[in-house]
Amino acid sequence: MNILIVDDVHEVLLERFQKTGITFDYRPTITRQEAEELIPQYAGLVIRSKFQVDQAFIDLAPKLQFIGRAGAGMDNIDDIYAAQRNITLISANEGNRDAVGEHMIGMLLSLMNNLNRSDRQVRNGKWLREENRGYELKGRTVALIGYGNNGQAMAKKLSGFEVRVIAYDKYKTGFSDAYATDVSMEEVVRQADIVSFHIPLTRETKGLVDDEYLFHFRKPIFFLMGARGGIAHIPSVLKYMDQGKILGAAFDVLPVEKFPALAEQDWYENLIARENVILSPHVAGWTFASYYKLSDVLATKIIAHLKG
Numbered sequence: 074m075n076i077l078i079v080d081d082v083h084e085v086l087l088e089r090f091q092k093t094g095i096t097f098d099y100r101p102t103i104t105r106q107e108a109e110e111l112i113p114q115y116a117g118l119v120i121r122s123k124f125q126v127d128q129a130f131i132d133l134a135p136k137l138q139f140i141g142r143a144g145a146g147m148d149n150i151d152d153i154y155a156a157q158r159n160i161t162l163i164s165a166n167e168g169n170r171d172a173v174g175e176h177m178i179g180m181l182l183s184l185m186n187n188l189n190r191s192d193r194q195v196r197n198g199k200w201l202r203e204e205n206r207g208y209e210l211k212g213r214t215v216a217l218i219g220y221g222n223n224g225q226a227m228a229k230k231l232s233g234f235e236v237r238v239i240a241y242d243k244y245k246t247g248f249s250d251a252y253a254t255d256v257s258m259e260e261v262v263r264q265a266d267i268v269s270f271h272i273p274l275t276r277e278t279k280g281l282v283d284d285e286y287l288f289h290f291r292k293p294i295f296f297l298m299g300a301r302g303g304i305a306h307i308p309s310v311l312k313y314m315d316q317g318k319i320l321g322a323a324f325d326v327l328p329v330e331k332f333p334a335l336a337e338q339d340w341y342e343n344l345i346a347r348e349n350v351i352l353s354p355h356v357a358g359w360t361f362a363s364y365y366k367l368s369d370v371l372a373t374k375i376i377a378h379l380k381g
Contacts, residue, residue, distance in 0.1 A: 078099045079101070080121035080122070080143065082143050083368035085369050086143070086372045112133050118137060126155075141375050142371070143371045145358060147162050163375055168363055173227070173357045176358075177227060177299045178227070181269075184320075184321035184349065215236050217240040217271055218242075220248055221242075221272075223271040228240065228253040232251075238254070240254070241257065242255075264292075284309045295320050297322075303328050321350070321351075
């Protein structure tokens with residue numbers, strides 16, 4: 074077994090491979106073109122988000138047996154074609170679930186208490202108390218869309234805020250636990266005060282949050298998107314903010330990321346002009362601790378796969 078590692082990973086993964094006797098080539102600065110030239114030799118590939126592992130790339134790898142991703146989800150990998158080729162996909166979703174949960178709660182608290190706005194005002198000589206009156210989390214209903222690793226971590230971290238946590242997962246039933254209650258989507262739209270997304274980006278979920286989706290919510294909501302940007306149609310979110318049906322929105326991910334492409338979107342100026350919108354550059358799952366945990370979890374899974 075020889076593994077090509079094409080992205081930056083924590084040294085714990087390399088150390089554990091060495092200790093186990095797994096042969097690998099660590100090439101964190103490699104380009105896609107260089108990887109295409111080398112991949113025919115390898116039985117394993119480890120990547121984060123450097124490039125798309127699409128059908129064209131997979132076709133260059135006749136020996137490839139598995140692809141490991143030091144991250145959550147497989148949206149930069151053609152999972153359907155990989156399955157057709159009997160290539161095992163291994164992710165490290167457990168590695169950054171705590172980071173995502175903490176980050177999204179931080180964004181929510183900032184939204185509800187106008188922290189970003191009031192900070193800017195004080196720095197500019199404005200002392201506006203009434204204008205920055207906030208909301209409290211206690212007693213509210215938080216709806217989680219998706220109850221996998223990230224959804225479960227979010228629910229657990231919310232448990233100290235004295236909120237009611239409900240969760241909808243299309244692919245699970247009967248998953249109620251000490252931290253969240255399994256409900257239908259009909260219950261979500263009827264009860265939610267806060268909606269937080271924890272689902273992968275798939276053909277089914279791309280553009281899921283559109284006008285029709287948001288229309289059904291009965292109460293004004295706070296909207297949190299820390300899953301994948303392609304799930305939300307930004308003009309729809311802006312429309313419902315204009316109508317007062319979304320009180321505030323936090324995005325760690327957007328349908329288009331990085332500049333200059335982001336600034337070229339026709340909704341970008343509208344989005345950033347709003348004081349009840351908080352943005353971060355896709356870093357919810359990227360902490361000093363998660364950098365280690367993502368590689369450690371992935372190493373554990375790859376070693377188990379190879380031994381199995």
